[in-house]
Amino acid sequence: MKNDLVQTITTALSQLIDPNMGKDFVSSKALKQLTVEQGQAHLTIQLGYPAQSQLSGLRTLLENAVRAVPGVTGVQLDLSWKIVAHSVQAGIKTLPNVRNIIAVASGKGGVGKSTTAVNLALALAAEGARVGVLDADIYGPSQPLMLGVQGQRHEANEDQTITPIMAHGLQMASIGCLIDTEQAVAWRGPMVTGAxxxxxQQTAWQDLDYLVIDMPPGTGDIQLTLAQKVPVTGAVIVTTPQEIALLDGRRGVNMFQKVGIPILGVVENMALHICSQCGHGEHIFGTGGGQRMAEQYQVSYLGALPLDSQIREQTDSGKPTVVADPNSPASLVYGQIARKVAVQIADKAQDHSLKFPTIKVQNT
Ligand SMILES: Nc1ncnc2c1ncn2[C@@H]1O[C@H](COP(=O)(O)OP(=O)(O)OP(=O)(O)O)[C@@H](O)[C@H]1O
Structure with a gap:
């Protein structure tokens, strides 16, 4: 009887879809433990993604499903999440203290890659994850400004490491807080990638679930070398609707796929112009480009942000939208993007790197 009840509850959970994963709680391996004693069900459910804002809804969903099983008299549910390290490119070691690296890239500059990276990081942190940001945009490091810590310097430690700067709950490292980046303009590719x-590797990251890397814009040698040497779980491509940016965005997708890094999806930035006076929205650059690109490459379309002066003002004044106005429509979009990214990482059960041929790079 007891085993029967365990079996019936397991069957019920195998038919209950986690709305975030789009998968049931058994095949997503979230169900860790289930015992039944005199009709009392004790369950341990562990999600693979941060879900602070989702916990009460998921709790109700799960408890109702178990309670509906005939013979169950009560439910005790232990619901939590644990973000584990996922596979990276073949032959590359992961970083200690960093479970997953998310590269945020764009085919060209100025499309809002840094803005997307910082808001994605903050949205992941808002869901309860431990998150860091590495500003790898050596020619135009903007994370210190966007996180309101411009002028601060990294502390060097005796063990040759540097301490990340804390900002809005994120651990941040930026080349802009280490050297005068005007010098870097004259650096050749290998010096840039080396730095x-x-x-x-020398930042003393502390127990990160996700490290978001704000990549240098473009798809040249520096980006390719980084994509080959940094242990990346997946990449997010930021693009704008203009055709030229989309062509560049396609190069970004190709570059990551060639080196065996899965694309977590495409973010379409500045997709719609919102008039600051009347709030009216207009697709000044045409519609659907990001979605078409995602379809063409069979990658996920993560979402679209409007061209909104508030996003610019908030982010450029050191308080990105997700912290400045967490309930705004733009913050909700960043939240959805973060959830899709985290869920895709959680769903990444195997090494995808074998799916794509690895190419050799000459200029390292
Ligand atoms: N959705 C948006 N609406 C309005 N302004 C935006 C939006 N996204 C980004 N911006 C603004 O556009 C400018 C460029 O953004 P950002 O620095 O993020 O681009 P980028 O692609 O990282 O550029 P680069 O790689 O050249 O540094 C910034 O002033 C930023 O505040």
Missing amino acids: LLQLL
């Missing part, structure tokens, strides 16, 4: 890899 960025050193920054990544």
